[in-house]
Amino acid sequence: MKYILLLSALFIPFLVSAQHLIQNETTNNWEYVEVFDVPNTSKSELFKRIKNNYIMYAGTIQSEEVDKKIVIRYSIRLGTFKHAMMTETFDIRDNKIRWILSDIVYLKAITNLSKYKDLNKTSDKRIIKKVNKLLPEGVKRIKDKIVTPPQEKDDW
Numbered sequence: 001m002k003y004i005l006l007l008s009a010l011f012i013p014f015l016v017s018a019q020h021l022i023q024n025e026t027t028n029n030w031e032y033v034e035v036f037d038v039p040n041t042s043k044s045e046l047f048k049r050i051k052n053n054y055i056m057y058a059g060t061i062q063s064e065e066v067d068k069k070i071v072i073r074y075s076i077r078l079g080t081f082k083h084a085m086m087t088e089t090f091d092i093r094d095n096k097i098r099w100i101l102s103d104i105v106y107l108k109a110i111t112n113l114s115k116y117k118d119l120n121k122t123s124d125k126r127i128i129k130k131v132n133k134l135l136p137e138g139v140k141r142i143k144d145k146i147v148t149p150p151q152e153k154d155d156w
Helices: 002-016 043-054 125-147
Strands: 030-037 061-065 069-079 082-093 096-107
Touching (some): 043 069, 043 125, 069 125, 096 125
Antiparallel strands (some): 061 069
16 A cells, blocks of 8 residues: 555656646647746746747747737648647736647648648547647747746857
8 A cells, every 4th residue: 555655646746747738628629738937027028038039930920919929820740741730829927928739730641632630620649649749849948948048148
């Protein structure tokens, strides 16, 4: 019995902090949501960090409300002949950012006959697994580029 309690005490923190897509109970859509605390940082500073440090191409911006929200949509490669389009939403407040990854649509093969498939309609476990595998990298990128951005060099 002691061993079971010890093992569960060791593994529960890993399960709680696991990064994976979940199906929203209200909408039944697949998404990932994480809130990042950024102490002593105004929403205007966070907005600026997202636009300057995180968004690579202005064309990916779908909508924005200055100092409140940015929505971007882009395509990524999931493997050989597999691509996905997804939406990232940044809800911004003083000292906090809520990041939502949603609206995942994937393409299994690249030919003229290929069609994008909406993950919310198919719930393809292989695509969920591939996106889950990429989530830690996405979270790290947000932490590196927005939460603790690189310091500007003082070249004097």
